[in-house]
């Protein structure tokens with residue numbers, strides 16, 4: 001089966017097909033997402049929160065991202081896997097080339113994502129020139145949480161106009177798609193109509209060309225907080241807790257393991273072994 005390419009993703013927009021994307025952080029989950037037919041998987045730096053237990057994405061390192069991306073890539077056959085570049089790993093074009101290069105060469109990602117608007121355009125243009133597909137990310141950019149807090153962005157006219165400019169710059173720089181996070185739905189819809197490249201929303205309304213959800217949020221696995229933009233399609237935390245509770249009860253009661261989970265040897269072999277131990 002052929003791997004999804006950035007051209008396939010862009011064709012989806014041209015055909016008016018909406019694009020589902022989900023995060024995944026390891027082999028098993030990426031395998032499930034791939035089997036479900038999701039064309040793009042993001043190994044997000046949100047792993048700092050939902051996998052590593054930090055309170056923001058700021059502490060996440062490139063080595064941690066490479067470690068998880070390698071595992072996720074191994075789980076996929078069809079999905080395009082995007083590695084999120086973490087905080088302060090793309091502060092110059094040279095550093096971005098190093099970081100993105102490791103993401104593709106060492107971790108096997110097929111593209112990278114980085115946060116920022118017009119200011120990132122020269123860096124993105126150079127990465128694209130070198131053959132590295134880049135996804136942009138504007139609106140609420142979690143790596144700037146210490147500067148902007150966690151709230152809907154670009155609500156006033158000035159900020160909304162700036163966001164439109166930012167996306168146009170990213171498109172000109174050669175970004176193959178852009179994440180729009182936590183911006184008003186009407187603004188996201190207008191932006192999506194104005195550009196040829198897919199706009200992937202999270203908390204940005206139904207007018208985007210695609211959507212992205214964090215694995216743990218959409219499956220009900222992360223219970224520290226539930227962002228407004230997240231829809232729990234399952235309550236896996238509850239299901240898992242119940243399964244582990246039942247397991248613990250069965251171990252305590254001696255009803256697990258059963259014969260079907262165990263193996264046997266011949267009584268003769270056992271007696272012979274006991275004889276040899278000097279009984």
Ligand SMILES: Nc1nc(=O)c2c([nH]1)NC[C@@H]1CN(c3ccc(C(=O)N[C@@H](CCC(=O)O)C(=O)O)cc3)CN21
Pocket residue numbers: 045046049050057142150151152182214216217222226227228229
């Ligand atoms: N579990 C999880 N889900 C995410 O979507 C996510 C992460 N972690 N970590 C990285 C970033 C951070 N994100 C966040 C974090 C907090 C809010 C939040 O507190 N949202 C407010 C709405 C703010 C507003 O409306 O102004 C909320 O009440 O949900 C949103 C996105 C999105 N990403």
Ligand SMILES: CC(C)C(=O)C(=O)O
Pocket residue numbers: 023042043044045046047084137179181202212214
């Ligand atoms: C929320 C998405 C877009 C992201 O950047 C992440 O999961 O890190």
Ligand SMILES: [Mg+2]
Pocket residue numbers: 044045046057084142
């Ligand atoms: Mg991220």
